[in-house]
Amino acid sequence: MKLIQKVLIMFLITLSANSIAQGSDNSGNINSGFRFAIDDQKGHPFLKSDWYEGNFVKNDGTTSDKMLINYQIVDNFLTVMKMEGGEKIFLKINNDDYKGFVIKDKDNKVFIYKKIEGNLFDSKKKEDKFYLMSNPPKSTIVIESTKTYKDPNASGWSSSTNTTKRGEYKSSTTAYVLNKDNKYVKVKYSTSSIAKAFSDKKKEIKAFIKKQNIKIDDAADLIPIVDYYYSIK
Known part of the structure; x- marks a missing residue:
């Protein structure tokens, strides 16, 4: 069985245990989408630099056919590219219509994204968005990708929409861990930040990081720490 199929099965098992309420129009029909144009700006507002093979996971747990997909993270909508x-x-x-998606990039790396409600965050968010699962099938660590548009021409009434200079998109990511209250808490890649997020086991977390000599540089380094927390929680 191919890697993306294995990952997709694992993702479906995870989402079936964490179902999100369906929208009023749950047709799941890709043809019901509408066209949009790609702006000529430096950078782009999308998750990936191109449209890659993947599957959407519908609210009823079934999956779409394989297609070329992407995620417009600035305005928070899923996209498909077709040739006509x-x-x-x-x-x-x-x-x-969807509660997640799986996408495989140009290097054949598979990424799983899950829709998470805004009220499940310690600092409530306005929108339900799709977050990268760092330790699937567990949802205890998720990563938010964001982009902001920087307009070098913006001054008073002028902007890059009426000048020859182009604006550009700046990318950033934020890590969240699921705390004792089942709320996602923003964390930095540091011992003090992780210990604060898991304040009910603060001493144990600090001792574990020191004993295991864990250097926290990215989301992957959070996995053994969060797994340890849930083993003693």
Whole structure:
């Protein structure tokens, strides 16, 4: 069985245990999406630099056919690219119909994204968005990808929409861990930040990091720490 199929099965098992309420229009019909244009700016507002093979996971637990997908993270909507008459057509998809997606990039790395409600965060968010699962099938560590548009021409009434200079998108990521209250808490890659997030086991967490000599540089380094927390919680 191919890697993406194995990951997709694991993802479905995870999501079936963490079901999200369906939207009012749960057709799951990709053809119901509508077209949008790609702006000519430096950088882009999308999760990936291109449209890659993947599957959407519907609210009922079934999956879409394999297709070329992406995620527009600035305005928070899923997208599909199709070829029609030799032309690339980009479709905006209704987020309400789906609770996750799996995408494989150009290096054949598989990434699993899960929709998480805004009220499940310690600092409540306005929107339900898709977050990268760092330790699937567990949802205890998730990563948020964000982009902001920087307009070098913005001054008073002028902007890059009416000048020859182009604005650009700046990317950033934020890590969250699921705490004792089942709320996602923002963390930095440091011992003090992780210990604060798991304040009910603060001493134990610090001792574990020191004993295991863990250097926290990225989300992967959080996995043994969070797994340890849940083993003693």
